[in-house]
Amino acid sequence: MKLCLFDDHRIGAVRDGGVVDLTAALPWPHDPDPETAGGWRRLCRDHAELADRLAEAVAAGPVVPLDAVRLRAPALNPSKIIAAASNYAEHVHEMHAVQERTLGKVEEWMMSFDVFLKAPSSLAGPGEPIVLPAEILAAGHEVHHESELVVVLGRGGRDIPVDRALEHVVGYSIGLDITVRSPGDRSRRKSYDTFSPLGPWLTTADEAGPPDEFEIELLVNGEQRQRVSTADLLVPVPEIVAYASRVMTLRPGDLIFTGAPPGVGPIRPGDELVAGISGLGELRTSVTAGGEPR
Numbered sequence: 001m002k003l004c005l006f007d008d009h010r011i012g013a014v015r016d017g018g019v020v021d022l023t024a025a026l027p028w029p030h031d032p033d034p035e036t037a038g039g040w041r042r043l044c045r046d047h048a049e050l051a052d053r054l055a056e057a058v059a060a061g062p063v064v065p066l067d068a069v070r071l072r073a074p075a076l077n078p079s080k081i082i083a084a085a086s087n088y089a090e091h092v093h094e095m096h097a098v099q100e101r102t103l104g105k106v107e108e109w110m111m112s113f114d115v116f117l118k119a120p121s122s123l124a125g126p127g128e129p130i131v132l133p134a135e136i137l138a139a140g141h142e143v144h145h146e147s148e149l150v151v152v153l154g155r156g157g158r159d160i161p162v163d164r165a166l167e168h169v170v171g172y173s174i175g176l177d178i179t180v181r182s183p184g185d186r187s188r189r190k191s192y193d194t195f196s197p198l199g200p201w202l203t204t205a206d207e208a209g210p211p212d213e214f215e216i217e218l219l220v221n222g223e224q225r226q227r228v229s230t231a232d233l234l235v236p237v238p239e240i241v242a243y244a245s246r247v248m249t250l251r252p253g254d255l256i257f258t259g260a261p262p263g264v265g266p267i268r269p270g271d272e273l274v275a276g277i278s279g280l281g282e283l284r285t286s287v288t289a290g291g292e293p294r
Helices: 033-061 088-102 134-139 162-168 239-245
Strands: 002-006 008-015 019-020 081-085 114-118 131-132 142-147 147-153 169-176 179-181 196-204 217-220 222-231 255-257 272-277 283-291
Touching: 002 033, 033 081, 088 131, 114 239, 131 134, 147 196, 147 239, 162 169, 162 239, 169 255, 169 272, 169 283, 239 255, 239 272
Parallel strands: 081 255, 131 283
Antiparallel strands: 002 008, 002 196, 008 019, 081 114, 142 179, 147 169, 147 255, 169 196, 217 222, 217 272, 272 283
16 A cells, blocks of 8 residues: 555545545544644554555545645654665765765765664655755755665564564655765754655555565656665665664654665756655655755
8 A cells, every 4th residue: 555645644545646535534533733743653553453444445535636635755753764874885885986075085984884863854745845055055065865765664663673673664665865965974964954855655565565676766857867776785674674773762653764875966956856666656856955044
């Protein structure tokens, strides 16, 4: 099932080129306030128990065309966005040249796999532009795209065994980890507002299939910049989930960006980006320049 958030954060399913509103089929009232997460995290946690009820509602409900609704990021106020660093060998190799150009040196500690945090406020939905801060543009820093498979946590947990990790995943989505190439902490450079585009929906794990069989592609202005298989992840999805859970307690609705493929490169105001993952759809967005701070 392809679950989505739309309009005033109503919960729906994508079917036949449109959206079926599932909000009334859920066993709790609709809460449009994104700060209180509108029941989304509860849906992530309890999806297995609600699956039959939702399937019946999808089959019976009217379909509203996609162009008649506003799709939102398929996440509401997650407790955290976790991101994996240095998780494709070719990307690690290319980052030596990127860092020499943008930093004047190679930060060797950044070439090994690890996880870090991005601000939940950096989330942006389908079609919502990536806004490049004026001060970053004025300083001449490059801002790069990183198209990634995103894991959406269902059941939370801590110290999750690798062989049980996928039981804690409700589904997958498409994400862009937008990154300022400058000195400083990763979390700060990747946490500006709109620097975590996500969407267009969440495809549940049962429909999406194994997480090591996805093909990721990114087009910028129609030109292919990135293409990779998740089979090439250095640390596969179950191990990422297990490792992160040894560091921090995972909560329902948390997001894990699984790592940047090779082919990262600069984005500029006016660019059009299309990130696609096989079976998950396409995330379309654009780039614009931000105004001066007020």
